[in-house]
Amino acid sequence: MTRDNRRSIVGALILGLAVVFLAGPAAAQVKIRFQTWHWGEKPVVNALEAYQQEFNKANPGIEVVRDESRYADKETVYTATSQAKAAADIAHFLHRAIPLFAERGYLMDLTPFIEREGGQKFLAQWDQHALETCKYKGKIYCINDYVNPLALLYNTQHFKEAGLDPNKPPTNPAELLDMAKKLTRSGRYGIGLIGSRQEGLFMRFNPFFWGAGAEYLTPDNKRSALDTPEALEGFRTYVELFTKHKVVPPGVIEQGAQEVRTQVAHEKVSMEIGVIQAPLIYKAINPNMKVDEVMAAAAIPSGKKRVSSVEYGMRVISAFTKNPEEAWKVYKGWISRDVQLRNFKIYGVMSARLDVKSAPEIANHKFAKVFAAQGPYGKIEPLIPEWPKIGDAMITAVQEGFSGVKTSEQALKDVHIATNRALGVQ
Amino acid sequence: MPSGRTWHDRHLGYVFVLPATLMLVAVLVFPAFITLKLSVTPEGGSGWGLTLLHYQKAFRDPVLLQTFKNTFAFVAWSMAGHFVLGLALALALNQALPGQTFFRLIALIPWTIPDVVAGIIFRWVLNPIHGALNPLIRMVIPSFPAEFQWLSSPTLAFPSVIFANVWRGYPLVMVMLLAGLMAIPRELYEAAAVDGAGKLRRFFHVTLPGLSTIILIALALDMVWEFRRFALVLAMTGGGPGTLTEVLSTLVYKTYFQFFTFEYASAMAIMMSAVLFVLSLPYIILVGRER
Numbered sequence: 001m002t003r004d005n006r007r008s009i010v011g012a013l014i015l016g017l018a019v020v021f022l023a024g025p026a027a028a029q030v031k032i033r034f035q036t037w038h039w040g041e042k043p044v045v046n047a048l049e050a051y052q053q054e055f056n057k058a059n060p061g062i063e064v065v066r067d068e069s070r071y072a073d074k075e076t077v078y079t080a081t082s083q084a085k086a087a088a089d090i091a092h093f094l095h096r097a098i099p100l101f102a103e104r105g106y107l108m109d110l111t112p113f114i115e116r117e118g119g120q121k122f123l124a125q126w127d128q129h130a131l132e133t134c135k136y137k138g139k140i141y142c143i144n145d146y147v148n149p150l151a152l153l154y155n156t157q158h159f160k161e162a163g164l165d166p167n168k169p170p171t172n173p174a175e176l177l178d179m180a181k182k183l184t185r186s187g188r189y190g191i192g193l194i195g196s197r198q199e200g201l202f203m204r205f206n207p208f209f210w211g212a213g214a215e216y217l218t219p220d221n222k223r224s225a226l227d228t229p230e231a232l233e234g235f236r237t238y239v240e241l242f243t244k245h246k247v248v249p250p251g252v253i254e255q256g257a258q259e260v261r262t263q264v265a266h267e268k269v270s271m272e273i274g275v276i277q278a279p280l281i282y283k284a285i286n287p288n289m290k291v292d293e294v295m296a297a298a299a300i301p302s303g304k305k306r307v308s309s310v311e312y313g314m315r316v317i318s319a320f321t322k323n324p325e326e327a328w329k330v331y332k333g334w335i336s337r338d339v340q341l342r343n344f345k346i347y348g349v350m351s352a353r354l355d356v357k358s359a360p361e362i363a364n365h366k367f368a369k370v371f372a373a374q375g376p377y378g379k380i381e382p383l384i385p386e387w388p389k390i391g392d393a394m395i396t397a398v399q400e401g402f403s404g405v406k407t408s409e410q411a412l413k414d415v416h417i418a419t420n421r422a423l424g425v426q
Numbered sequence: 427m428p429s430g431r432t433w434h435d436r437h438l439g440y441v442f443v444l445p446a447t448l449m450l451v452a453v454l455v456f457p458a459f460i461t462l463k464l465s466v467t468p469e470g471g472s473g474w475g476l477t478l479l480h481y482q483k484a485f486r487d488p489v490l491l492q493t494f495k496n497t498f499a500f501v502a503w504s505m506a507g508h509f510v511l512g513l514a515l516a517l518a519l520n521q522a523l524p525g526q527t528f529f530r531l532i533a534l535i536p537w538t539i540p541d542v543v544a545g546i547i548f549r550w551v552l553n554p555i556h557g558a559l560n561p562l563i564r565m566v567i568p569s570f571p572a573e574f575q576w577l578s579s580p581t582l583a584f585p586s587v588i589f590a591n592v593w594r595g596y597p598l599v600m601v602m603l604l605a606g607l608m609a610i611p612r613e614l615y616e617a618a619a620v621d622g623a624g625k626l627r628r629f630f631h632v633t634l635p636g637l638s639t640i641i642l643i644a645l646a647l648d649m650v651w652e653f654r655r656f657a658l659v660l661a662m663t664g665g666g667p668g669t670l671t672e673v674l675s676t677l678v679y680k681t682y683f684q685f686f687t688f689e690y691a692s693a694m695a696i697m698m699s700a701v702l703f704v705l706s707l708p709y710i711i712l713v714g715r716e717r
Contacts, residue, residue, distance in 0.1 A: 197666055
């Protein structure tokens, strides 16, 4: 091969590569990675796939692609991928993650997009209390797509068998305890509680804690407020259902939300503090259970104060996305009225959109209307970056109370100290 | 006298090891450097401002100190369990019995199960309501409580996790000891028998001395592995009840990924690596001597 021939071949190769590199991106679709832990979970995946297909068909230049995470390590995955500047374009979280990720610069500020859509007028379509969970240090990092207030779910058949009126669920902790005692009989327990190390514990513990008039922190969020009689009362109400009154199944420390739902579905437990999707999950666990006939929902019998835990779900756009415009288009479509209403119909989730929350489909639904009514009483833990540490200390305290490692007084005293330490109080 | 090897020949080996070296740098040296840098970076800071505050804080952190104690106990009991069970099974499987290969395979099964799966299996086996263990015990002891709580008990949670870890990890020690046993010459046993040594004497005077190097290597490796054990503990108890089963790897994970205090978690990880390095010194020295 002559030198000229070699030069021609090398030149042609370089030209070919240049054409591929230059032409490639123009011809390719923009892929938007849509991350959630629900891709493998029926019936939620049906709603996700419906949106994915609908969006991809209507937007030939953009392709929504699935990106898997898992509930337990969604924050871990997002942290690691964000540090590599390779996080999914859109990712699914609960409200507790927002200040943590915003503080670290992992989230895109949506203000410019919102301004373009009409600013405050656009935002007025959503539950304003929910939207607060998307704001951090003057910026807005998300628009909630669902609100998950908790309610008491109870088995009316068990109520009848125990001589209780199924139309009169408990309205305060004393009644709850009384009824739980009557419902507890051989192989069946009055109420299922969560004691395992997961966010779900707070959702069940907090209504009793706040209901007693307790708070985690002082109003300025600078110090622990766990050294009050109210805090001890709320703590003991939850823990003693298991330790003293024995109306909770054994192994409470090992019980997560799904284990408790399984116990309800198999009629081992008569009551639980649950989420709106729980009835659908009972059906999936035990198709023989006539959930719509047997189960009923009511306000959580929280105590002096009427209060419910609430969980806010949201998507965020990564600060490292290479396609912010396309990501916003996908994002906006997901939080649209039609998609949100369809999501409720498919998997029973309640939208943070006011026009969906007030839709007849929800207002007339046996369970949804009760859950929707809890919204105004919904309360969340303090949204501060130190919360995970404080929350973990409280879970430790609850587990220590459940297992008898410490008395309620000592466990709460220790979490009070740990909270102040986390807040840097000397 | 010239060797006949060109510069090219002498250095070709470096080219061959270059990809592996680059890979090691990318997956080991670079993350280690980043972790070290983070551990001396002020909280929430960036750039090159250095501080030793995280190390200072770590030495005063009661949770970290308690977790160190838990980890040492976890490692010690796990190693003891692995050694006793591994040696017993290696001795049994070294006998010329029918179905020897089949039993050797069966004994290896726990090693093939991922940590997290083993953790979930044991969590379910020990579940007071649906678990298999309580009904099994009740078949032998009918008066045993039907809903006995293993993982919720402050006294039994830690031993339960160690038991699961012993089951999951003994095959590594067993396989190494079995290989060592197979390498001991038969003639030594025959000579000892001719000299009148019974089974116990042969074990203490032939088998154990013959295995001594392998035992040291197996235990040193096991110690390093167990010190890093993570998924099994996380899946079984998540460190609970309270912090009774918390080990260093789960605490570092929580501190980094749940508390988002990357810098403090990195300091913990560096301290953990330093302890691991010291613990693995016998192994490193031993391997060096063998060469």
